[in-house]
Amino acid sequence: MKKEKISVDLIYFIIVGVMAGLFFLFHTVSFLKGVFYSFTDWKGYGAWNFVGLRNYLQIFRDGDTIHAYEFTFQFAIICTILVNVISLALACALNANIRFKDFLKGVYFLPYMLGSIIVGFIFNFIFANLIPALGQTLGIECLSVNILGTTSAIWGIVIVTIWSGCAFNTLIYISGLQSVDTDVYEAAALDGANGFRRFSRITFPLLAPSFTINMVLAAKGYLMVYDQIMAMTDGGPGTTTTSIAVLIYKKGFGGGQFSYQMANAVVLFLVVVAVSVFQLRILEKREDKIG
Amino acid sequence: MKRKSNDFVTVLLLVGALIIILLPLYLTLIIAIKDPSDMNQVLALPKKIRLQNFSDAWNMTQYPRKFFNTSFITLINLMFTLITNSFVAYAITRNRKKHVFFGIMYYYFVSAMFIPFCVIMLPLVVQINYFHLDNIFGITFLYIVFGLPMNTFIYSGAVKNIPEALDEAAKIDGANPLQIFTYVIFPVLKPTTATVAILSFMWTWNDFTMPLVLLSDKNQQTLQLAQFVFKSQFSVNYNLAFASYLMVIVPILIVYLFCQKWIMNGVVAGAVK
Amino acid sequence: MKRKITVMGTMVVLALTSVVLAGCGKKEKEIEFFSSKSENAAVLQSFVDTFNQEHTDSGVKIVLNTPADPGTVLKTRLAKNDVPDIMALGGDNNYTEVQSAGVLADLSGESYIDGIQESYMQMVYDVQKGKEAIPYAVPYAANASGVLYNTDKFKELNLEIPKTWDEFMKVVKTIEDAGEEPFLFTFKDAWTGLCPWNSMAPDLQPKGFTDERRVGTTTFAATHQEIAEKYLELLKHAQKDFMGTTYDDGNKAFANGKGVMMINGNWAINQFTNANSSFHVDMFALPASNDQSRNYVTSGVDVLFCVNKDSKNLDIAKEFLAFLLEKKNAQTYIENQFAFSAVKGIEQTDARVAGVKKDIENGKVANFPDHYYPMAFNLSAILSEYSLNYVNGMDDAKNSAAFLADCDKKYDIANVE
Numbered sequence: 001m002k003k004e005k006i007s008v009d010l011i012y013f014i015i016v017g018v019m020a021g022l023f024f025l026f027h028t029v030s031f032l033k034g035v036f037y038s039f040t041d042w043k044g045y046g047a048w049n050f051v052g053l054r055n056y057l058q059i060f061r062d063g064d065t066i067h068a069y070e071f072t073f074q075f076a077i078i079c080t081i082l083v084n085v086i087s088l089a090l091a092c093a094l095n096a097n098i099r100f101k102d103f104l105k106g107v108y109f110l111p112y113m114l115g116s117i118i119v120g121f122i123f124n125f126i127f128a129n130l131i132p133a134l135g136q137t138l139g140i141e142c143l144s145v146n147i148l149g150t151t152s153a154i155w156g157i158v159i160v161t162i163w164s165g166c167a168f169n170t171l172i173y174i175s176g177l178q179s180v181d182t183d184v185y186e187a188a189a190l191d192g193a194n195g196f197r198r199f200s201r202i203t204f205p206l207l208a209p210s211f212t213i214n215m216v217l218a219a220k221g222y223l224m225v226y227d228q229i230m231a232m233t234d235g236g237p238g239t240t241t242t243s244i245a246v247l248i249y250k251k252g253f254g255g256g257q258f259s260y261q262m263a264n265a266v267v268l269f270l271v272v273v274a275v276s277v278f279q280l281r282i283l284e285k286r287e288d289k290i291g
Numbered sequence: 292m293k294r295k296s297n298d299f300v301t302v303l304l305l306v307g308a309l310i311i312i313l314l315p316l317y318l319t320l321i322i323a324i325k326d327p328s329d330m331n332q333v334l335a336l337p338k339k340i341r342l343q344n345f346s347d348a349w350n351m352t353q354y355p356r357k358f359f360n361t362s363f364i365t366l367i368n369l370m371f372t373l374i375t376n377s378f379v380a381y382a383i384t385r386n387r388k389k390h391v392f393f394g395i396m397y398y399y400f401v402s403a404m405f406i407p408f409c410v411i412m413l414p415l416v417v418q419i420n421y422f423h424l425d426n427i428f429g430i431t432f433l434y435i436v437f438g439l440p441m442n443t444f445i446y447s448g449a450v451k452n453i454p455e456a457l458d459e460a461a462k463i464d465g466a467n468p469l470q471i472f473t474y475v476i477f478p479v480l481k482p483t484t485a486t487v488a489i490l491s492f493m494w495t496w497n498d499f500t501m502p503l504v505l506l507s508d509k510n511q512q513t514l515q516l517a518q519f520v521f522k523s524q525f526s527v528n529y530n531l532a533f534a535s536y537l538m539v540i541v542p543i544l545i546v547y548l549f550c551q552k553w554i555m556n557g558v559v560a561g562a563v564k
Numbered sequence: 565m566k567r568k569i570t571v572m573g574t575m576v577v578l579a580l581t582s583v584v585l586a587g588c589g590k591k592e593k594e595i596e597f598f599s600s601k602s603e604n605a606a607v608l609q610s611f612v613d614t615f616n617q618e619h620t621d622s623g624v625k626i627v628l629n630t631p632a633d634p635g636t637v638l639k640t641r642l643a644k645n646d647v648p649d650i651m652a653l654g655g656d657n658n659y660t661e662v663q664s665a666g667v668l669a670d671l672s673g674e675s676y677i678d679g680i681q682e683s684y685m686q687m688v689y690d691v692q693k694g695k696e697a698i699p700y701a702v703p704y705a706a707n708a709s710g711v712l713y714n715t716d717k718f719k720e721l722n723l724e725i726p727k728t729w730d731e732f733m734k735v736v737k738t739i740e741d742a743g744e745e746p747f748l749f750t751f752k753d754a755w756t757g758l759c760p761w762n763s764m765a766p767d768l769q770p771k772g773f774t775d776e777r778r779v780g781t782t783t784f785a786a787t788h789q790e791i792a793e794k795y796l797e798l799l800k801h802a803q804k805d806f807m808g809t810t811y812d813d814g815n816k817a818f819a820n821g822k823g824v825m826m827i828n829g830n831w832a833i834n835q836f837t838n839a840n841s842s843f844h845v846d847m848f849a850l851p852a853s854n855d856q857s858r859n860y861v862t863s864g865v866d867v868l869f870c871v872n873k874d875s876k877n878l879d880i881a882k883e884f885l886a887f888l889l890e891k892k893n894a895q896t897y898i899e900n901q902f903a904f905s906a907v908k909g910i911e912q913t914d915a916r917v918a919g920v921k922k923d924i925e926n927g928k929v930a931n932f933p934d935h936y937y938p939m940a941f942n943l944s945a946i947l948s949e950y951s952l953n954y955v956n957g958m959d960d961a962k963n964s965a966a967f968l969a970d971c972d973k974k975y976d977i978a979n980v981e
Contacts, residue, residue, distance in 0.1 A: 008393075009468045011468050011469060012382040012385075012386055015379060015382060016382045016392075016393065016396055019375060019379050019439060020399065022436045023436050023437075023439050026418060026436055026437075027403060027411060027415075027436065028403070029418065030414040030415040030418055031406055031411050031414075033418075034411055034413070034414045035410075037414070044640075044643045045639075045643045045645070046664075058977075063973065064974070064977075093303065098301040098304060099298070104305070105555060106547075106551050106555070107312050107313065108312060109555060110544075112493070113493065113543050113544070114540055114543065115496070115497030115499070115515055115539070117515055117519075118515075118518060118536050121518070121532070122533075124810075125318075125533075128752070128808060128809075128810060128813060130318075130333060132808070144804075144805070145807070145808045146805055146807070146808020148752065149751065149752050149806075149809070150807060151956060163311070163312075171555065224407045226409075227500075234754065235945070236752075236754045236948050237754065237807055237948045237949070237951070237952045238948040238949025238952050239949065240952070248409045249412075250942075251940055251942075252409070253636045253639050256661065256939040256940055258413060265407060265409055265410040268410070269405065269406055269407060269410055272407065273402075276405060413640065413643055416640045416643055416644055417644060419644075420644035420645070425644070503632070503633060503637070504636065504637075504640050507629075507641060507644075509629050509631070528838075
């Protein structure tokens with residue numbers, strides 16, 4: 001060991017090796033098995049045969065699956081944009097010179113602490129009972145029915161996702177804002193830059209790293225959206241709000257299409273990786289330009 | 292040049308907080324203490340406070356048992372996650388350039404972050420049963436292992452920012468890697484540790500899918516799972532259900548109340564690294 | 565820093581206590597009784613308690629387990645090869661899954677099998693793999709799907725129980741003229757959209773449809789036009805927000821006087837009485853046809869019991885089954901659940917299901933058609949989409965044509981072995 005140019009202590013190998021071994025045994029082996037079964041007709045138990053690419057070819061012929069991809073992308077795009085816009089606005093407001101700053105920050109971070117199942121149940125009640133009653137009293141037609149039972153059910157889920165999703169992103173933006181040197185502002189103020197110009201020319205570029213993180217995490221999370229939908233619409237009405245993860249779960253376990261949905265899951269995995277890599281490249285390039 | 296406090300923004304934020312964030316929570320509380328016959332004016336204050344909702348929900352969900360299970364999983368996971376995952380991230384980050392093994396490990400863990408849980412769910416169930424880990428000990432162990440990718444990612448960002456001179460200095464003083472980590476690096480990582488602690492706390496406390504598929508013994512189920520009981524069995528009674536939700540939320544709110552500064556600073560300081 | 569130490573310290577102490585406490589759990593031998601229904605948990609629990617009390621000397625204890633999302637749990641348990649000792653399931657796809665996995669004990673030799681009504685035994689055989697006629701399960705209770713009606717309002721409006729579709733529509737019209745809403749639907753929970761379909765399809769679909777459809781010699785589009793149209797007709801007389809009303813909210817509202825009829829099953833009655841104990845309700849078979857003789861009650865096996873053939877306590881498990889099937893317990897069960905017993909000689913006398921009782925006794929029943937569709941064929945989602953299109957104002961003819969075409973397409977996708 002002494003002859004090597006750079007020696008690495010054995011203890012590092014041992015600990016990392018053990019943890020990686022465990023991770024491999026439970027996570028990676030399961031993943032590989034899943035990929036393996038996507039080429040079979042396994043039902044989750046019992047005997048199975050190889051079926052080659054049949055499951056994968058089926059995906060492109062199955063209207064439900066295609067629809068689930070459409071919905072999931074639509075949902076992920078809407079949520080990623082809205083969550084980031086709202087979080088950014090909220091972060092700027094919370095970072096302004098306001099009273100009760102700590103209290104307000106505390107309140108706005110609160111939703112993050114609550115589990116999505118329970119939040120889903122609570123909002124289910126609000127959408128089913130409270131808002132229709134309000135809509136009827138005010139005579140607003142589109143509010144007088146349960147939004148989760150209409151074609152616009154996606155917006156109900158978007159609202160809940162924003163409600164619980166903004167907290168984390170806001171905090172990241174706030175931290176980004178706090179690292180912005182106040183001197184820069186004062187200089188800008190002296191130059192006569194107004195609020196919006198100040199934001200677009202100074203604040204936003206400096207927030208680029210936070211922006212990158214938020215965009216990537218948000219897109220990845222929303223492409224796998226699952227909990228809220230299970231708690232609120234169960235994929236309905238019809239298949240209006242069936243996301244890919246929900247489809248995999250429901251049909252893979254309840255519908256006896258285990259290996260087919262396994263193939264679907266592998267495709268979802270590839271999509272998530274592709275989207276994330278794509279985003280990172282674009283956003284990092286932009287960051288470099290600004291930097 | 293002193294700046295005046297911005298009252299317009301303050302009022303806006305206060306109103307927003309009240310309507311958007313606190314109203315649903317107020318609703319939960321109000322329904323939880325109301326009598327079922329008092330539900331015509333949902334938002335109004337209750338005519339009579341009915342605490343029996345809580346005791347009924349407590350019995351129906353076997354709250355003490357479920358609370359204990361959830362706390363057990365959460366706390367044990369927290370302890371071991373913080374100790375092991377931080378060291379793994381440290382070892383990987385510091386040695387990435389020195390030995391190809393750690394470079395590979397880094398990409399291995401980070402790429403594993405992109406594997407959706409539903410892909411591994413059923414094969415995992417078979418795997419877990421083979422090792423007889425379908426109990427709260429097993430699931431706790433799994434959380435510790437499965438948290439590795441995300442936590443390595445977060446920790447390694449922070450480790451990168453610690454000057455290597457610190458390690459070198461300790462090394463010259465005769466400290467071994469474990470000592471260096473324990474006495475020099477880990478204390479500096481405090482903000483990141485807070486972040487990781489919060490993330491894994493939230494994950495395990497609020498997780499639903501893993502307990503659902505892994506814990507078949509009724510006595511080992513978690514609080515979140517118990518809430519599903521209400522969805523089917525007692526769902527006509529919103530008051531009971533909301534009392535039960537509240538009992539799941541409250542422990543978290545208490546933790547939040549006492550550790551708010553710590554939590555927020557942790558997330559702020561750690562997340563962007 | 566001090567605070568951190570305190571926090572860490574508390575955590576360690578708590579964690580250690582947890583380990584110790586968890587280790588001290590009782591080590592009594594347990595037999596798992598897995599049930600897929602939540603509505604009957606209370607009554608099954610009372611049976612379990614009685615049985616355990618009578619068998620304290622056996623050293624084992626039966627434990628009832630009614631998990632959330634039982635279908636998934638059961639599947640994962642099968643995958644783990646960790647099959648529960650005793651199972652209470654519905655006579656549906658879930659049972660087929662378990663049975664075809666080959667893990668169930670053959671109950672042919674048991675004394676109670678002879679005391680079971682043949683028609684229900686046949687329903688069990690029908691959903692077994694290859695329609696094998698071996699009793700791997702014993703049917704316990706049957707359900708009935710049809711029209712639930714508010715008897716007080718029927719009296720108030722001087723309404724007769726309709727025997728044909730035309731009479732049914734007349735009843736609907738009378739109710740509407742009186743300013744009431746005929747139907748209360750709860751389609752936010754998509755499965756409830758299946759109930760009208762399940763009640764109408766047996767009356768109107770051609771004989772042998774399910775078999776012919778499976779081999780592809782017929783289609784939904786060619787045979788189900790009338791059912792699709794009548795389904796839309798029903799929607800036209802439902803309350804405004806029927807797509808957004810949940811089963812639970814709807815039941816509660818119905819029990820408190822909203823709407824006059826609901827198309828669901830006897831299992832909902834329990835929910836009504838919970839919401840309003842003085843609510844008067846009865847059922848009748850949905851008369852989908854104008855030919856009275858074809859208007860069946862849709863009834864299927866709601867609960868059946870089966871036993872894991874590899875259970876370590878097979879004897880006690882079987883003994884428990886015999887206990888459940890004792891006349892006294894069978895009677896208690898149906899009284900509690902407003903269900904119909906599969907055990908010969910046990911009668912349901914509750915007035916709240918009197919309207920369908922005669923048909924059931926006379927065997928004028930048809931099983932749920934969806935029990936014969938492939939498992940991955942998610943008809944409730946397709947029906948839900950159909951209803952949604954209706955709400956969105958799509959042209960009826962176009963809508964039902966699209967719906968039927970969709971049925972055929974998705975049936976074919978699901979119908980792969």
